[in-house]
Amino acid sequence: MDRQTALRQYFGYDSFRPGQEAVVDALLSGRDVLAVMPTGAGKSLCYQVPALCLEGTTLVVSPLISLMRDQVEALRQAGVPAACLNSAMDEEAYRSVLREAYRGSYKLLYIAPERLDAPAFLSFAQKVDIPLVAVDEAHCVSQWGQDFRPSYLNIPDFLARLRKRPALGAFTATATPEVREDIVRRLALREPQVSVSGFDRANLSFEVRQPRSKKKELLAFLAGHEGESGILYCSTRKTVDGLWEYLRQRGLSAVRYHAGLEAEERRQNQEAFAYGQAQLMVATNAFGMGIDKSDVRFVVHYNMPKDLESYYQEAGRAGRDGEPAQCLLLFGGQDVVTARYLISLREENDDADEDAYRQRVERDTGRLKTMEAYCRTTDCLRGFILRYFGERAPAQCGNCGNCLIEFEDADITEDAQKILSCVKRAGERFGAVVIADVLRGAKTDRIRSWQLDKLTTYGIMPAMQNRDILDRIRLLVERGYLRQSDGQYPTLSLAPAAREVLFHGEQVSMRLPRAKPAGPAGPGGEPSDLLPARMGDEALFQDLRALRGRLASLRGVPPYVIFSDRTLREMCRQRPDSSAAFLQVPGVGERKLEQFGEAFLEIIRKHGV
Ligand code: ADP
Ligand code: MG
Numbered sequence: 001m002d003r004q005t006a007l008r009q010y011f012g013y014d015s016f017r018p019g020q021e022a023v024v025d026a027l028l029s030g031r032d033v034l035a036v037m038p039t040g041a042g043k044s045l046c047y048q049v050p051a052l053c054l055e056g057t058t059l060v061v062s063p064l065i066s067l068m069r070d071q072v073e074a075l076r077q078a079g080v081p082a083a084c085l086n087s088a089m090d091e092e093a094y095r096s097v098l099r100e101a102y103r104g105s106y107k108l109l110y111i112a113p114e115r116l117d118a119p120a121f122l123s124f125a126q127k128v129d130i131p132l133v134a135v136d137e138a139h140c141v142s143q144w145g146q147d148f149r150p151s152y153l154n155i156p157d158f159l160a161r162l163r164k165r166p167a168l169g170a171f172t173a174t175a176t177p178e179v180r181e182d183i184v185r186r187l188a189l190r191e192p193q194v195s196v197s198g199f200d201r202a203n204l205s206f207e208v209r210q211p212r213s214k215k216k217e218l219l220a221f222l223a224g225h226e227g228e229s230g231i232l233y234c235s236t237r238k239t240v241d242g243l244w245e246y247l248r249q250r251g252l253s254a255v256r257y258h259a260g261l262e263a264e265e266r267r268q269n270q271e272a273f274a275y276g277q278a279q280l281m282v283a284t285n286a287f288g289m290g291i292d293k294s295d296v297r298f299v300v301h302y303n304m305p306k307d308l309e310s311y312y313q314e315a316g317r318a319g320r321d322g323e324p325a326q327c328l329l330l331f332g333g334q335d336v337v338t339a340r341y342l343i344s345l346r347e348e349n350d351d352a353d354e355d356a357y358r359q360r361v362e363r364d365t366g367r368l369k370t371m372e373a374y375c376r377t378t379d380c381l382r383g384f385i386l387r388y389f390g391e392r393a394p395a396q397c398g399n400c401g402n403c404l405i406e407f408e409d410a411d412i413t414e415d416a417q418k419i420l421s422c423v424k425r426a427g428e429r430f431g432a433v434v435i436a437d438v439l440r441g442a443k444t445d446r447i448r449s450w451q452l453d454k455l456t457t458y459g460i461m462p463a464m465q466n467r468d469i470l471d472r473i474r475l476l477v478e479r480g481y482l483r484q485s486d487g488q489y490p491t492l493s494l495a496p497a498a499r500e501v502l503f504h505g506e507q508v509s510m511r512l513p514r515a516k517p518a519g520p521a522g523p524g525g526e527p528s529d530l531l532p533a534r535m536g537d538e539a540l541f542q543d544l545r546a547l548r549g550r551l552a553s554l555r556g557v558p559p560y561v562i563f564s565d566r567t568l569r570e571m572c573r574q575r576p577d578s579s580a581a582f583l584q585v586p587g588v589g590e591r592k593l594e595q596f597g598e599a600f601l602e603i604i605r606k607h608g609v
Pocket of ligand 1: 013015016017020037038039040041042043044045292294320321564586
């Protein structure tokens, strides 16, 4: 079978996405590949299509049981013979899969890395035809990454013991050069074709908000996303527990996930989310790698993560199906404090070596600064991310919070004068937080005990929010009007340039948002998204979704394994009225037409084609 036929017949797609074809061709020609593609780009297809074209059984090494199970399920629904072997299976099931595998019944066999040196598995692998081994989430082989899995290190040994060394494909979304080099070296890839795809995800819109109350902001956001699946990331277990409780008390359908929960509860919650029984997943960064759910419509970061790599990876779990999805980060000053604390904690392997510890803290602190800069920038957010990953980006993407807000240069000279004189009158002995308190006229013990409420600048900015004053102080530091000392309790003092503002009429301006964005972010993604929705599309979409839900629960599989949201949307746009037309919908292959065609066509007909 050629690759185009495999793509069409089993997966229902007419064309490969950018980057996929080159990887498929290299693997088909027997060459090793390292493919770095962002989450949602379609890495699985890059080894699944070759597996269908090649003689024999392709092995896929995958780090998590839930990942394997979902992929195998999706392949079976598409009519591809596939199975998995892992430690969660009982003896009987394991042996029966192995028996079938000996007969060559599967085109793809998914295995946990721990299986590779099990004698029974090894002797199987030595006897059958294995044209290709695909290593999914290949960054697990690297100690630089957060998901290091020692058993990934067994892969080269395993390959060396096979009759004929298969082509080896390594797949990851992690882009950093250290990890990339580590993968090539530790998996012993042979002159691999390295393929790095563009990191832009046009269908994702990015936004940062700094609300006074994160909880209220979140509730308002969720109210606009009723019935949609979303992930809420928090930086600590405690925050997860608190937020989960808060949402449940308000009747929202939420489950939680973090490393402090029993394995069984984690499994159940993950499943409830994947299968659409719970709409919201409240989680730490421990959640995510094990899930391929394609219809996550939003990812909200309730806290700022510690670096932009983590942020983009986590946010990237939204909108894998290519439909518009939102990535919102709720930023607060406290997030920076928490992140600094987490960075300062000693890791196990830090203990031995003071230098190593200091180096790591320095590196992580640098990354944290970039993350904070992302939260504070008024430039295009997508551009900020892409440039960080070494890609070129236009000045404006038109689909992020900052591109949708209009900014204007506001004159803040008067505010600047108030701040500068307050710093002076307080004796240049205090930091930004105390100065802001004085200007607002706060009644804290600290203010009273230092008699700062006696200053003439006490309470002269009563109407301004604390964080707006702090923003202005930061700006004055950046522009060189104020000096900020180093150390744990930095104090502010006047720089010579301050005189210009205080006494010689120099003006200070600041970029401030003109107005709130009008409504939700516009559509992004591929051109078909830009077509206006037809009247009644939404009602049809909901009916199709309901049907998909029923079919999924009958079969005990997650709904997106039947059809993705994107495919349902496409059905609404095209309104096919025959089997032939139904087959034209992207995401509909022959097997799915056979199984589900009539049921979906019936509903579409009812709505009128
Ligand atoms: P990754 O592993 O890179 O995060 P997946 O392999 O899970 O991404 O694929 C993400 C989504 O993209 C899936 O829903 C898949 O069906 C879809 N997809 C992959 N390749 C194509 C293609 N050529 N055309 C349309 N959709 C595709
Ligand atoms: Mg994947």
